[in-house]
Every structure is written in structure tokens, then in C-alpha cells.
Amino acid sequence: MDSKNLSKLAIAISSVSILLIFYILSNAPEKQPDLGKKLEAVKLEMQKLQYEYEHLSQELAELDASTRDVRVNYAIQKYDETVDFTTPNVQDIDEGFMLVDAEQEEHLTGIKFKGRIINAQSIAHNSAEFRLTVNGSSREFSINRISPGNSTSFSVYVPDLKASEARWAKIKYIGSSVHYRVR
Incomplete structure (x- = not known):
């Protein structure tokens, strides 16, 4: 995956998790006994998403580092006519x-x-x-x-x-x- 796709995926995962939290909170009755269980499940999903986000961020940083020389060399050759x-x-x-x-x-x-x-x-x-x-x-x-x-x-x-x-x-x-x- 290139860096643009990794960034888009991370933003999409974060957005979906936020929407999921708002949906659960807005549709829950005020005194529902199993609300704590639902919130715990949401918390676990958020932790998974956070882990995925950190993993994707690390992959993006590694991709950026590994392609830096290629991008610099291309720019030097293209603009310096070398x-x-x-x-x-x-x-x-x-x-x-x-x-x-x-x-x-x-x-x-x-x-x-x-x-x-x-x-x-x-x-x-x-x-x-x-x-x-x-x-x-x-x-x-x-x-x-x-x-x-x-x-x-x-x-x-x-x-x-x-x-x-x-x-x-x-x-x-x-x-x-x-x-x-x-x-």
C-alpha cells in the first residue's frame, strides 16, 4: 500500500469507530442494565482500532523512509538534469x-x-x-x-x-x- 492509501485507511477506521460510539450512546436507554457490557465491547474494538492505527502509522513511516532515497534521486535527476x-x-x-x-x-x-x-x-x-x-x-x-x-x-x-x-x-x-x- 502506498502512503496515501494507508492514511486514508487509518482515517476511515477512526471515523467508523467514532460513529459506532455515537450510535450506541444515542440508541441506548438511560437505565439499560447491559449498557456497561456494550460499552466494554466498544472499548475493546477501540483498542483494536488503535492498535491497527499504530501499526499502519509504523508501516507508513517505514515506507516513507524506504522510498526517500528513490524520491530524492528522482528529483535531483529531473530538476538538475543529472x-x-x-x-x-x-x-x-x-x-x-x-x-x-x-x-x-x-x-x-x-x-x-x-x-x-x-x-x-x-x-x-x-x-x-x-x-x-x-x-x-x-x-x-x-x-x-x-x-x-x-x-x-x-x-x-x-x-x-x-x-x-x-x-x-x-x-x-x-x-x-x-x-x-x-x-
Whole structure:
């Protein structure tokens, strides 16, 4: 269950229990001998509902904690236009290009970034230039040719960089010569 559904369920359980109490109290005669037994049953039901509410609250808190990193990473990537070099998933770059199979490895004194750039456009790009920026350092790299709907691998070395500083990077399309046919 997601957090909205858990919250709605907890509110619904609380509302039903309050309505049940008002119903019993409003329909009970003033001197009914078994009113105490009914109220005791209601009290037990309220305790059960309180336990369920506490349990759902705990589950909601755990769900919130377990998804916090995912939500933060998504927000960083979406609004900061960065890519995550610890995931092989498809990620948007810009200008109709995407990154896939992203990875990083320690190399000499820095980090080597690898992956594949996908051309999601219907035109071929020759001598495509990109700029990778990570932790204040930038390196340009070029890809000889990326055909429409295809991907081409790249590798960029950034010196004097630690792996702990190299998870997030920006890849910016700089330019290329395009090739297309008109019939």
C-alpha cells in the first residue's frame, strides 16, 4: 500500500469507530442494565482500532523512509538534469539523446565513465560532441557517428576524482553535423 492509501485507511477506521460510539450512546436507554457490557465491547474494538492505527502509522513511516532515497534521486535527476552513473537504466540527457549502461570505474588517479549514448531522433549525427561535467570538472568527448534509433559507446576519463564524488554527472550535447534524406 502506498502512503496515501494507508492514511486514508487509518482515517476511515477512526471515523467508523467514532460513529459506532455515537450510535450506541444515542440508541441506548438511560437505565439499560447491559449498557456497561456494550460499552466494554466498544472499548475493546477501540483498542483494536488503535492498535491497527499504530501499526499502519509504523508501516507508513517505514515506507516513507524506504522510498526517500528513490524520491530524492528522482528529483535531483529531473530538476538538475543529472545522470546517475551507478545505474544501467535509460536516462534522459537532452536534445533527443539518452544514456544507457552507465558505469564508472576507478582508473589511475581518477574515474573512467562509460556508457552508451542513444540517438532517439530520426536523423544521423556525425562527429557528435558532448561535455561530461562531474564535481566541477568537465571533459568533452565525441562520438564519430550515431545512427537514428541506435546507440554508440563512449568512455571518458576524469583525473583527480574519487568514486564517492562521481555518482552524479551532467552530460550536455554540444553539437554535431547531421545527415538526413528527403524524398
